[in-house]
Amino acid sequence: MNFGAFARKKLNLLALMVMAAFSLAAVPQGAMAQEEAVQAATSVAEGDVVTEPAAPGFDYYGPEMIKGQPTPSDEDLWASMNFQAQHTETGEYALWMHDAILIPMVFIISIFVLFLLLWVMFRYNKRANTVPSKTSHNTVIEVVWTVIPVLILVVIAVPSISLLAEQYKTPPEDAITIKANGYQWYWGYEYLDNGGFEVISNMMPESEALDEGLPPQLAVDNRMVVPVGVPIRLQTFGADVIHSFGIPSLWFKLDAVPGRINEKMLIIDEPGIYYGQCMELCGARHGYMPIAIEARPLDEYNAWVQSQPGGMTRAQVEALESAPAVEDAESAEDAAEAGDTEAVEEAEVADNAAEAA
Incomplete structure (x- = not known):
């Protein structure tokens, strides 16, 4: 033990003796001091530690905040056959590409091919052409049916490559x-930057889900809570077999x-509840491991984190x-x-470590 540490221990002992004498003289104020200590915030500065405050209250969203789920055909037939409304920037771009480029192109090509088939059937059948044509090559037609498909593929390739690059952008x-x-057959969400706690999520029983106004076979007992508008490094891992983490309304799918460990970036645009499912056949109960994400503003997300056993905000983790x-x-x-001249270098190293922290 160096001299500085020894001296500090002696000073701490002396300080404790002085504090004990002071506390005996200030007994009437004991109750008030205790109440103030409970309300004080945790801080680490110059060796002083005060009591951590109680975790803020947190209430989960109700069914009125559901933003991403399948649409029944009896409610909206077209919506039940189409993509879900998107709530990420990548999803909105992908849906635009599908609706504004791919669908019109598929429709035009299908109508054109149908027209060509009907025209050939009625214009060049046996009754209309008793003497068949002996033409074997047509340079113009061969050039056209080669160039046009190439141009179509180029038109599709430009937004497709941009979409692929956007989907696999590296998180900051x-x-x-x-x-x-x-897991077989449920999900566990591990919050590595908030104390390392894990939330286990199982499918909610159908009767309980209906009582709460939530969709059966999609509702879960514990949702995955995430912040809104903040980059999330979402990692996936299969504890036993291959699973797949998929949320259609967030345009997110990543195999576990x-x-x-696989990872992708996820940024959700607005608060709400978003449902998904495991999208890789993983065993007998593959269809019974739904995903429910609850997106909240950052301050509400921090409140939820502090309500979990061992949960800490990033500021608390950095201070610790x-x-x-x-x-x-x-x-x-x-x-x-x-x-102690040998401790000078140690002091410099420790100062640099403190500044970096």
Whole structure:
């Protein structure tokens, strides 16, 4: 033990004796001091630690906030056959490409091919052409039916490549990391940047879901809560077999493979509840492991995090990680001031660590 650490321990002992004497003289104010301590926030500065406040209250969204789910055919036949409304920038671009480029192109080509078939059937049948044509080549037609498909593919390729690049964009360094673990047959959501706790999500019984006004076979007991408008580094992992994490209304699908971690960036546009399912055949109860994401504003997300066992906001995690570096820096500085020349270098290293934290 160096001299600085020893001196600090002696000073701490003296401070405790003074505080004990003061507390005996201030007994009438004990109740008031205790009440104030309960309301104080946690802080780590110059070795002082005060009590952490109670976690903010949190209420989950009700069925009125459902934004992403399949549409029954008896409610809207066209919507039941089409893509769900999109709530991410990538999803909106992909839906635009489908509706504005692919569908019109498919429709025009189908009508054109149908016209050619009917024209050939009626114009060049046996009754209309008793003497068949002996033409074997037509240069113009061969050039046309080669060039036009190439142009069509080029028109499709430009937005397709942009969409692929957008879907696999690398998350920024400050993205919130959440890991979705696929189990047989349920999901577990691990919040790696918020204390490392895991939320286990199972399908809610049908009767219970109906009582709460939630869709059967999609509602779950514990939703995956995420922040709105914040980049999320969503990782997937298969704990036993291959699963697939898919949310149609967020244009998100990523396989969960045993022994390998996959990741993609997800940014949700607006608060709400978004449903999905495992999209890879994973066993007997593959159809009974739905996904429910509840997107909340960042302050409400932080409130939910603090309501979970071991949950901490990123600010709390950073403060906790920086505390040892600050303490080491102070210990090294004390040793250097006491004349320990070997501790000077240690003090500099600790100062750099504290600044980095």
